[in-house]
Amino acid sequence: MTANILVVEDEPAIQELLTFNITQCGYRAIEAYDADNAWTHINHALPDLILLDWMLPGSSGVELARRLRADQRTRNIPIIMLTARTDERDKIMGLESGADDYITKPFSPRELMARIRAVLRRRAPQMSDETVAAGGLELSPAMHRINANGTIIDLGPTEFRLLHFFMTHPERVYSRSQLLDQVWGDHVFVEERTVDVHIRRLRQALEPFSLDGLIQTVRGSGYRFSCT
Amino acid sequence: MTANILVVEDEPAIQELLTFNITQCGYRAIEAYDADNAWTHINHALPDLILLDWMLPGSSGVELARRLRADQRTRNIPIIMLTARTDERDKIMGLESGADDYITKPFSPRELMARIRAVLRRRAPQMSDETVAAGGLELSPAMHRINANGTIIDLGPTEFRLLHFFMTHPERVYSRSQLLDQVWGDHVFVEERTVDVHIRRLRQALEPFSLDGLIQTVRGSGYRFSCT
DNA sequence: CGATGGTATGACAGAATTGTGACAGTAGTA
DNA sequence: TACTACTGTCACAATTCTGTCATACCATCG
Numbered sequence: 001m002t003a004n005i006l007v008v009e010d011e012p013a014i015q016e017l018l019t020f021n022i023t024q025c026g027y028r029a030i031e032a033y034d035a036d037n038a039w040t041h042i043n044h045a046l047p048d049l050i051l052l053d054w055m056l057p058g059s060s061g062v063e064l065a066r067r068l069r070a071d072q073r074t075r076n077i078p079i080i081m082l083t084a085r086t087d088e089r090d091k092i093m094g095l096e097s098g099a100d101d102y103i104t105k106p107f108s109p110r111e112l113m114a115r116i117r118a119v120l121r122r123r124a125p126q127m128s129d130e131t132v133a134a135g136g137l138e139l140s141p142a143m144h145r146i147n148a149n150g151t152i153i154d155l156g157p158t159e160f161r162l163l164h165f166f167m168t169h170p171e172r173v174y175s176r177s178q179l180l181d182q183v184w185g186d187h188v189f190v191e192e193r194t195v196d197v198h199i200r201r202l203r204q205a206l207e208p209f210s211l212d213g214l215i216q217t218v219r220g221s222g223y224r225f226s227c228t
Numbered sequence: 229m230t231a232n233i234l235v236v237e238d239e240p241a242i243q244e245l246l247t248f249n250i251t252q253c254g255y256r257a258i259e260a261y262d263a264d265n266a267w268t269h270i271n272h273a274l275p276d277l278i279l280l281d282w283m284l285p286g287s288s289g290v291e292l293a294r295r296l297r298a299d300q301r302t303r304n305i306p307i308i309m310l311t312a313r314t315d316e317r318d319k320i321m322g323l324e325s326g327a328d329d330y331i332t333k334p335f336s337p338r339e340l341m342a343r344i345r346a347v348l349r350r351r352a353p354q355m356s357d358e359t360v361a362a363g364g365l366e367l368s369p370a371m372h373r374i375n376a377n378g379t380i381i382d383l384g385p386t387e388f389r390l391l392h393f394f395m396t397h398p399e400r401v402y403s404r405s406q407l408l409d410q411v412w413g414d415h416v417f418v419e420e421r422t423v424d425v426h427i428r429r430l431r432q433a434l435e436p437f438s439l440d441g442l443i444q445t446v447r448g449s450g451y452r453f454s455c456t
Numbered sequence: 457c458g459a460t461g462g463t464a465t466g467a468c469a470g471a472a473t474t475g476t477g478a479c480a481g482t483a484g485t486a
Numbered sequence: 487t488a489c490t491a492c493t494g495t496c497a498c499a500a501t502t503c504t505g506t507c508a509t510a511c512c513a514t515c516g
Contacts (some may be wrong), residue, residue, distance in 0.1 A: 114417040117405055144401040144446045156503055157448035192461090194505055200464065219462065219513070384492055422494055424474065447473065447502065 002115055002185075004047035007031045008038045008064065009082070010056055018051060019137065021109045027116070035064045042074060049120055053082040078119045082107075132146070134167040135214045135227040148209040159202045166225030175222040199223055230388055231348055232277035234258045236266045236292065237310065246279060246340070253341050263292045270302060277348060281310040306347045310335075362395040363442050364456040376437040386411070387430045393455030394443065403450040427451055 005022050009015040010033045019029040030047060032038040041047070049079060052210065054061040061081060068074040081102040100119050103112060129142040131148055138147040141164060148155040155163065161183050174182070176192040204216055216224045232379060233250050237243040238261045247257040258275060260266040262284055269275070278296065289309060296302040309330035310358040329343050336352065359368040366375040369392060374381040389411050404408070404420040429441055444452045 110415070110419070111417045122415050142400050143452070144449050158504075177462085189509095190505065193507090197505075200466095203464095210473065217463070218395070386493075419496095420495060421474090421496090425476085425494075428475065445474070 002026055002028060003115065004028045004030060004045070006032060006041055006050045008032045008035070008056065008061065008062060010034055010140050011051045011053075013052070014082075017109075018112070021112055021203055022051075022116070023115050024109075025116075032041075035067075037062060042068075046073060046076060049109035049116065050077055050079045051082065051116075052079055066224065071123060080119060132164065132167045134170050136209075136211060137163075138166065139164055139167055139213075146180070148211065151209065153205055153209070155202070157204055158198055162198055162202055166223075170225045173218045173221050173224045178222065195223075230256060232253055232273070232281055233344065234266060234269055234275035235279045236260045236263070236283045236284065237290065238262060238377045242281070246359045246395055247341055250279075250344070253344075255344070258340060261408060263295075263433065263438075266292060269284055269295075274301060277344065278305055278307045279310065279344075280307055284369075291362045307357060308347060341403070360392065361454065362398055364437075365391075365395065365442075367392055376434075379431055379437065383430070383433055383435070385430060386426055387433060390426055390430055394451075398453045398455050401446045401449050401452045406450065423451075 002200050004122065007015060007018050007022070009018060009031075015031055015033070019031060022029040022065050030041050038050075052061045052065060056064065065079055065081070068077065068079065080100060080102040083102055083104050101115050103115055111160050131138060131140040131142075133139075136149060137153075139145070139160075140147075146155060146160070146163065162179070165179070165183050165221055176195040179195050180188065180190060180192065181188075199215060199217075206212060206214060214225060214227075216226055218224055235243060235246050235250070235257050237246060237259075238332055243259055243261070247259060250257040253340050258269050260269050266278075271337070273341060280289045280293060286291065293307055293309070296305065296307065306329075331340060331343055357370040359370075361365060361367075363427055364377060365381075367373075373390070374383060374390065390407070391409050393407070397405075404423040406409070407419065407423050408414070408416070408418065427443060427445075433441055434442060442453060443454070444454055446452055
């Protein structure tokens with residue numbers, strides 16, 4: 001859920017302000033101070049969103065935006081342009097150069113975050129909202145519901161994701177660290193044993209429906225969801 | 229998804245060009261050649277968007293925009309202003325008068341359509357006038373009235389729209405930010421927690437009719453309207 | 457059999473999320 | 487103008503969820 005946001009801004013004060021707001025909202029900010037610097041970061045890892053000041057030393061933000069749109073890899077990364085309020089023409093140029101949205105300085109942190117959220121949401125690839133059926137269970141991410149032959153099972157967020165992962169990857173054994181990567185995210189630091197506890201909670205929730213054999217322990221390797 | 233666009237433009241050639249582009253994109257164009265004529269159309273049926281030339285015979289486009297913003301019914305209809313490229317000041321005036329966006333002549337069809345789509349996307353979706361029935365409730369947008377098996381429930385505007393959205397999209401979980409987009413419109417910047425408060429107000433209004441289970445909290449995800 | 461390494465379980469404190477009441481600002485109205 | 491209705495925001499309370507630990511349990515192997 002957390003997104004990497006590349007902030008291209010040469011003025012340190014504004015850079016800091018942007019970074020602060022972004023991290024405050026749970027996103028990760030990557031700082032760049034000019035176009036070249038931005039490309040370095042981009043080549044290293046593609047960000048999910050680029051926040052771009054129109055005023056940059058050397059080549060302008062508009063030019064960077066054009067280059068981003070011209071490059072195959074970066075073509076689809078959404079861009080939000082930062083423009084000064086006075087020069088209305090910037091807005092036009094910003095939009096024509098392929099920016100997805102723009103925001104005028106001075107901006108309120110709230111507006112900034114609202115725009116970031118809106119753009120990310122618009123671009124976000126539809127989560128696999130399709131209903132999954134396996135092992136007598138029916139799990140619907142869109143409705144956030146699990147149906148065990150007529151009865152609704154209630155799960156916490158983590159157990160829900162865990163079960164969703166298992167149902168979409170049945171019959172295969174996953175180690176604890178693989179499960180942490182897939183279900184928790186590959187950047188979190190939690191004990192591997194934590195997986196055991198959540199497996200238990202999941203089993204407990206499934207037990208009333210005599211579905212306890214679904215999640216099997218593979219000693220020394222990890223766990224497996226088996227539909228048979 | 230098709231929208232009605234009122235095109236207020238006195239020059240026949242440009243009028244025709246605009247209409248052509250608009251219909252080409254699947255929208256419906258309604259033609260008006262001056263302010264009075266525009267009001268006639270507006271009184272007949274509210275358009276989804278108004279494309280307004282700054283240069284109009286008699287009263288200017290800016291004045292019309294002001295009148296549109298002053299009127300309760302037309303206040304929330306988005307306006308795109310058409311201005312000549314030369315006069316930068318018009319742009320400012322156009323925006324200050326309440327236009328949502330502006331576009332300079334000569335314009336490219338692509339830019340025109342991009343702006344129209346952007347503005348339409350941002351507006352709060354307006355509800356259809358059809359009566360909706362779900363979960364023991366009957367909601368009639370036209371009469372702004374809710375019927376709970378015989379009794380009439382009174383709701384504020386926001387709660388009304390919220391309930392209407394839920395009733396037309398039952399069983400599915402919506403995040404706070406999705407609800408803000410759908411019910412408030414994605415151009416407004418309000419805290420996500422505001423949704424919670426309105427959910428509470430809605431629940432409170434529904435409670436006397438023992439309809440409290442209708443709106444469910446899905447921890448970590450959002451809310452759901454469930455008819456079952 | 458006992459030792460050993462891996463797994464299950466129950467408890468728990470702190471973190472995270474949501475519910476709730478109050479409040480001030482705004483807009484509309486008489 | 488005063489009055490009413492409505493909104494968005496906040497602070498705090500209530501609730502749920504999470505990660506971690508200590509301990510009990512179990513399979514395997516010497």
